[in-house]
Amino acid sequence: MKTTSNANSRPDPLAVGRKCHELIVQLFPICRSITGNGFRQTLAHIEKHIPLTIHEVPSGTQVFDWTVPREWNIRDAYVKNSCGERIIDFQRSNLHVVNYSIPVSGKMSLDALKQHLFSAPEHPDWIPYRTSYYRESWGFCLSHRQLEQLVEDEYEVRIDSTLENGSLTYGEFLMAGTTEDEILVSCHACHPSLCNDNLSGVAIATFLAKSLMSSPQRYSYRFLFIPGSIGSITWLSRNERNVHRIKHGLVLSCIGDRGSLSYKKSRRADAEIDRAAKHVLKHSGHEYRVAAFSPYGNDERQYCSPGFNLPVGRLSRTPDGEFPEYHTSADDLNFVDAPSLGNSFNQCLSILEVLEENRTYLNQNPKCEPQLGKRGLYKTFGGYGDSQQQELALLWVLNQSDGSNSLLDIAERSGLSFALIHQAADALQGHGLLRESELGRAQSITEPETMRS
Numbered sequence: 001m002k003t004t005s006n007a008n009s010r011p012d013p014l015a016v017g018r019k020c021h022e023l024i025v026q027l028f029p030i031c032r033s034i035t036g037n038g039f040r041q042t043l044a045h046i047e048k049h050i051p052l053t054i055h056e057v058p059s060g061t062q063v064f065d066w067t068v069p070r071e072w073n074i075r076d077a078y079v080k081n082s083c084g085e086r087i088i089d090f091q092r093s094n095l096h097v098v099n100y101s102i103p104v105s106g107k108m109s110l111d112a113l114k115q116h117l118f119s120a121p122e123h124p125d126w127i128p129y130r131t132s133y134y135r136e137s138w139g140f141c142l143s144h145r146q147l148e149q150l151v152e153d154e155y156e157v158r159i160d161s162t163l164e165n166g167s168l169t170y171g172e173f174l175m176a177g178t179t180e181d182e183i184l185v186s187c188h189a190c191h192p193s194l195c196n197d198n199l200s201g202v203a204i205a206t207f208l209a210k211s212l213m214s215s216p217q218r219y220s221y222r223f224l225f226i227p228g229s230i231g232s233i234t235w236l237s238r239n240e241r242n243v244h245r246i247k248h249g250l251v252l253s254c255i256g257d258r259g260s261l262s263y264k265k266s267r268r269a270d271a272e273i274d275r276a277a278k279h280v281l282k283h284s285g286h287e288y289r290v291a292a293f294s295p296y297g298n299d300e301r302q303y304c305s306p307g308f309n310l311p312v313g314r315l316s317r318t319p320d321g322e323f324p325e326y327h328t329s330a331d332d333l334n335f336v337d338a339p340s341l342g343n344s345f346n347q348c349l350s351i352l353e354v355l356e357e358n359r360t361y362l363n364q365n366p367k368c369e370p371q372l373g374k375r376g377l378y379k380t381f382g383g384y385g386d387s388q389q390q391e392l393a394l395l396w397v398l399n400q401s402d403g404s405n406s407l408l409d410i411a412e413r414s415g416l417s418f419a420l421i422h423q424a425a426d427a428l429q430g431h432g433l434l435r436e437s438e439l440g441r442a443q444s445i446t447e448p449e450t451m452r453s
């Protein structure tokens with residue numbers, strides 16, 4: 001009988017949540033961007049936990065309709081008043097500089113400086129996060145309260161940055177399973193000192209990979225740590241020939257806050273990942289949301305573009321743009337916490353477990369019900385559910401296992417959890433009452449390649 005992984009053999013979610021938070025604390029101060037040394041330093045931290053292949057794609061490389069931009073690096077930036085005091089200081093928060101600002105050095109009046117200052121009046125104490133990736137410009141971000149207090153003066157402005165030919169960096173970890181079929185886990189790692197968006201996704205992906213490495217898996221797993229949008233576009237453009245191996249995928253983003261979990265379906269809407277995620281959240285005992293696909297959000301936009309239409313959904317807690325702290329200095333180390341990170345990690349593992357264990361079986365005693373009592377199958381077989389639920393699960397699995405229903409189909413139809421149905425199937429297989437259906441297996445692994453309009 002094959003071994004069954006279950007919730008009992010999992011790492012303690014809260015302990016993993018704490019490790020995720022520790023990694024976020026280490027990564028928080030680094031000034032990341034879509035290119036540059038901050039991104040490389042981030043990958044170096046992740047490499048302490050899992051092996052990564054680091055890819056460097058030269059500036060100017062054409063990737064579909066886009067071009068890999070020049071590489072941006074920054075050492076220092078400030079605005080000094082006439083007394084020589086740094087009133088805006090990159091060393092205090094890297095959010096103070098508009099990400100991708102070109103180098104600047106000079107003196108200017110308050111009016112001239114104000115053309116380059118950005119604040120968030122609706123949250124006067126927070127520093128907004130601004131970028132200027134594809135348009136050469138420069139600027140500083142500051143709290144609205146500070147902006148209002150600036151007085152007429154001659155200001156010294158300096159941004160010690162470089163924008164030069166270099167490369168776009170991303171990290172990749174391919175963990176071989178017993179099949180070449182892949183599960184993609186993707187997260188963006190290009191934001192500077194912001195936690196929910198996107199260090200939470202980076203931390204969960206890192207510890208998921210670490211956890212999955214500890215035992216053999218059926219699927220191969222591909223973990224991507226990429227800059228948002230341009231990273232997935234670049235990866236897809238370099239891996240177009242192999243994307244057919246991706247059978248399921250998850251984008252992890254904004255997954256460490258205290259809100260409830262939220263799953264955004266793939267463009268296909270009824271892919272196995274969509275059904276697995278919905279099933280796990282429904283049986284999690286916590287509030288949850290399932291949203292339809294929309295062409296707005298994170299890298300799922302690229303994976304689900306019509307030319308690829310990959311079965312990739314997105315798992316978040318409070319999705320980007322739906323919390324006031326989003327893209328501001330308030331998305332800080334206190335906005336994410338270990339219990340939420342641990343819960344997210346645990347639900348991710350449950351979703352992956354459904355995909356790993358979802359198989360289709362054939363009842364070996366299909367003419368009337370087999371006598372379960374004489375096989376000792378009416379006794380509880382441990383693990384999930386009470387004896388009544390376990391008996392129901394046995395009957396459901398036996399009745400539906402005609403080679404056309406997967407365990408996930410049976411779980412959905414019966415209203416029982418996948419874990420319970422899977423456990424019943426294991427018990428029945430152990431008594432020779434079930435055999436895996438090769439036909440059903442092929443069907444469950446190969447998603448229809450149909451394109452939706």
Ligand code: ZN
Nearest residue numbers: 191197320327
């Ligand atoms: Zn963002």
